[in-house]
Amino acid sequence: MHNDSDDSSDAADYPVHDAYAAIRIPSYRRYWTGNVLSILGRQMQTVTVVWEVYSRTGNTFDVGLVGLVQVIPVLSLALVGGHVADRVNRKLVVAAAMVLSIVSSLGLAAVSFYQWHIAGTYASLALLGVSRAFLQPAKNSLVPQLVPRSIFSNAVTWNLGGFQLASVAGPALGGWALAAFGHAWGVYLVNVAAAAVFLLLLLGVKPRSKKTDVAAAPTLRSLGEGVSFVWNHPIILGAISLDMxxxxxxxAKALLPVFATEILGVGPAWYGWLYAAEALGALSMSLALMHRPPIAKAGRSLLLxxxxxxxxxxxxGISRSFMLSFVALFCTGAFDCISVVIRHTLVQMLTPDRMRGRVSAISGMFVSTSNEMGEFESGTLARLTSPVFAVVFGGIGTLVVVLFVALRNPRLRRYGRLDGRDSPHDDAPPAPSAPDSASPETTPAESTR
Structure with missing residues (x-):
């Protein structure tokens, strides 16, 4: 009979080229299944909230507030969320954040069922934003405690593949459920059920490392440690900055409606395919990466x-053909998938366990900020010039950034395998002020960081 204590078995138990190495570990398999279900439910809820707010108010500004009321608490509490993930049992933090998410969804269902004022919807979404601020750093820093170091990149690929699968299926299922139920609150309750299943599966998740520090109130020094670590680590800073x-x-996603109607001359159905192309590309690439060994030259692969x-x-940007535009967007998703897998793996593997929550929170802030500001930048530049110029400028600007990082960051450029087996010794970051030597998952290479 298999025992979950086998989760701590050496990486040699799993073949290097085993595409299912991470999934074979019971704790990670439970985590992955519950996480994908919760993301699927949240995607269904997201598309339903937007529909309900617009149907009730008829105001696009009110629809825009749906994202804003969630982003504000995420950015405001991200560092605090990272601090908590480093001071409290991460499994418990994930569970508590999921409970908060369930309360938020129940609030949305109540507002929808009783037709309370729309302000109740925004209050519930703000609560969801608070949940996300604590959930993401805890989840990101929990995964390294569930799998051996040598197959962590495989776990990251499975995570990304699950996310993309839920991102593609979630909105479609949300629209179908909304039509089937005839009201929004039923979809919100589906999300409650999905989150509840995740909570139940978490009961069987047993981290390989159970070490946690004594809980302490966040201070400017503790919050600043994560920022200082990222700033003084050229590989992590380079990877995060490159992605941002x-x-x-x-x-270019914010300009897709313009390109679909005014440049490519297609209707809503084909616009939907353009919108899904990036996610389809990312999902396809994640499936391909699962069946490949860890990337041998991660730094160069990230830049390329x-x-x-x-x-x-x-x-x-220059395409006038729908098929070429679809292929280009498909490729953006595929190449972005590679960079995300490498970046996330590097950030987690090169960060001491005691700081993973805070560093994950900083990385999340970079991503959230770049996503929101990227749409704003594209829209503003398109308004001042033209949509084509805005997208073409973005493509050229990305190439300039890659060239700059490649020339200024030789450590990132030379970084080797994602499992860390042949990375140059000088790629190690500065040693932290309090080494994490007590952590059972810390490797000899990590103990110098």
């Missing part, structure tokens, strides 16, 4: 994938 500026400059992303954005 690529998304900031290459954010972001450069290819920029080229794909450029091609989309």
């Amino acid at each position: 500026f690529a998304v900031l400059l290459g954010g 994938s972001v450069a290819a992303y920029g080229v794909a954005i450029f091609v989309f």
Whole structure:
């Protein structure tokens, strides 16, 4: 009989090229299943909230507030959420954040069922934003405690594949459920059920490391430690910055309606395919990466994938063919998937366990900010010039950023395998002020960081 204590078995128990290495670990398999279900439910809820707010108010500004009321608490509490993830049992933090998410969805269902004022919807979404601020750092820093170091990149790929699968299926299922139920509150209750299943599966998740520090109130020093670590670590800073500026400059998604109607001359149905192309590309690439061994030259691959992303954005900008535009957007998703897997793996593997929550929170802030600001940048530049110029400028700008990072960050450029087996010794970051030597998952290479 298999025992969950096998989760701590050595990485050698799993073949290097095993595409299902992470999923074979019971704790990670439970986590992954519950996480995908919760993301699927949240995607269904997201598309339903937007529909309900617009149907009740008929105001696009009110629809815009749906995202704003969630982003504000996420950005405001991100560092605090990271601090908590580093001071409290991460499994408990994930569970508590999911309970808060359930309360938020129940609030949405109540407002919808009783037709209370729309302010109740925004209050519930703000509560969801608070949940996300604590949930993401805790989830990101929990996964390294569930799998051996050598197959962590495989776990990251499975995570990304699950996310993309839920992102593609969630909105479609949300629309179908909304039509089937005839009201929004039924979809919100589906999300409650999905989150509840995740909570139940979490009961069987047993981290390989149960070490946690004594809970302490966040201070400026503790919050600043994460910022200082990222700033003084050229590989992590380079990887995060590269991703942030690529998304900031290459954010063409906000302009898809303009390209579909005015440039490509297609209707809503084909617009939907354009909108889904990026997610389909990311899902396809994640499936391909699952069946490959850890990337051998991660630093170079990261730079090349972001450069290819920029080229794909450029091609989309100059395209006048629907098929070419679809392929270009498909490629942006595929190349972005490679960069996300490498970035997330590097950030988690090169960060001491005691700081993973705070560093994950900072990385999340970079991503959230670049996504929101990228759409704003594209829309503003398109208004001042033209949509084509805005997208082409973004593609060229991404290539310039890649060239700058490649020349200024040789450590990132030289970084080797994602499992860390042959990375140059000088790629190690500065040693933290309080080494995490007590953590059972800390490797000899990590103990110097």
